[in-house]
Structures are given as C-alpha cells and as structure tokens.
Amino acid sequence: MAFYNQQPQGNFYNQIPQQQQSQFASSNPVSTSYPAFGGVQGTMDSQFAPSGSMNSSNNSGVELSKGILAAFSTSGYPNEPPLLEEIGINFQHIKLKTLAVLNPRGGFIGPEIRNDADLAxxxxxxxxxxxxxxxxxxxxxxxxxxxxxxxxxxLFYFFKLMSDEGNISFSGTASVLGxxxxxxxPIAFVGIFLDLNNFFGYLLSALSIVWSTYxxxxxxxxxxxxxNIRLLIAYPLAMxxxxxxxMAIFVEKTAN
Structure with a gap:
C-alpha cells in the first residue's frame, strides 16, 4: 500500500519551527545530542548517560587530584571532619574539660564533659x-x-560499686583523673627552682591536692x-x- 511505502520527509526535530527549537534548546542546556538512527535524530538528557565512566570529581562536583600522589595530598571531600577528630582527639572537648578543672565552680558540668573519655x-x-x-x-x-x-x-572499680547504674567506664575514669x-x-615546675621540702612547699602542695580533689x-x-557522698568520693582521690x-617534694637519694 502507499501508506507503507511512504518515506519520512525529515526528522521530527527539523519539522519543529525555528522559534520553538531555540526555546527547547534554552530550556535543556545540558542535553546530549546523538546522531540520527533510521532517519530520526533524538536527544537524550545527560542524566541518562552511562555512570561507569572514570572521572576525578565527587558527587558535589569538587575536582580531586589524580594519580598515586593523591594519596599523600591534603585534598579531601567537603565537610569532612579533621583527622584528629576521627581518631578521637577533639580540641574543643579538651578545652572545655581543662577549663572545668581550672574553674570547678564555674558552672554546670555539661554532658559533653561528663561523657568525654579523651585520653590525649x-x-x-x-x-x-x-x-x-x-x-x-x-x-x-x-x-x-x-x-x-x-x-x-x-578507683574505677570503687566508683563502679558506688554507682547504682554502673554508668562509668575505665577510659572515662582515666580521663577525669588525668x-x-x-x-x-605547677608544683613540679616550682620544684625546678625551689626546694619544696619545707613549710612553703607543704602548704603549696596541700592547696594543689585540695584543688585536684575538689x-x-x-x-x-x-x-x-x-x-551527699562527695566526701566519700574525695577521700581516695586525695590519697x-x-x-x-x-614525688615532687622528696628527692630520691642515691647510694654513694
């Protein structure tokens, strides 16, 4: 029949008016054109492109370095935590815990200090x-x-027996004591210049022990x-x- 023998007069895209073609191109700036197949030329969006191609960019579009030297470079992904935080060294927690020790009456001890088991x-x-x-x-x-x-x-086993829930860990105990x-x-620093085996050394040492224990x-x-058992906890800590x-007051005597 004549209907089956009729040949296409051109591809479908070329039959669209020029004004509509320009509007279609502006609304699809990342489309990928493919050659005509069987007289029909099609377009395919880049999201259907093969995903197995090798490239040096991550999902966020940040270009990463290539080659074996990339393993020794400092480049990384955005919002990636620092290496020290990944291995458990958080300088912000160290600062908060140090300030809590230096100023024990400074305020409420938050959970970030209580639950921190940092040993650095x-x-x-x-x-x-x-x-x-x-x-x-x-x-x-x-x-x-x-x-x-x-x-x-x-002290870890002593405090664990005192706690009803046993919500204390060995690393947490070591962190607080350290x-x-x-x-x-400062006692050890003063001992470099002064002799602590006197009344001044005893007084300064006693104040330091009270500070650490408190x-x-x-x-x-x-x-x-x-x-209501803080004194019971403070007694072994003071010892x-x-x-x-x-160790800082007395000097080990060596035999002549």
Missing part, C-alpha cells in the same frame, strides 16, 4: 609533670605511670549521678593525688 589531655599532663620532675633531677616516669595505672584501676592532675603540674570529686559526682605530690 591526661597523657599530655602526665608527660609535662614527668618532664618538670626530670628537670628538677627526679627521674620518676616509671612511678608516674605505675601509680596512675594502679590508681585508675582501683585532667585533674593539672593543678599538680575538681575530680565534682566531676565524678556528676558522672555517677549520686548525692591518689598525694602520691604525685610526694
């Missing part, structure tokens, strides 16, 4: 404390870490959620910090 700050304070003792001629790094480990284990060691660091007991009371003060 305690390790730094122990290292500085031992360094000041070393400058004073007292090599006692083994005693510092030994007493810290034994005291942390003992941060509250900060008031004792700060630590306040945080532990908030963590454990207990009341714990007194051992560090004795």
């Amino acid at each position: 700050g305690p390790l730094l304070f122990c290292l500085i404390f031992g360094l000041f003792l070393l400058l004073a001629g007292k090599v006692q790094f083994d005693y510092i870490y030994g007493v810290a480990l034994f005291g942390t284990v003992s 941060y509250c060691l900060l008031p004792l660091v 700060s630590a007991s306040g945080i532990f009371v908030a963590v454990l959620g207990v009341r 714990f910090y007194s051992i560090f003060v004795l």
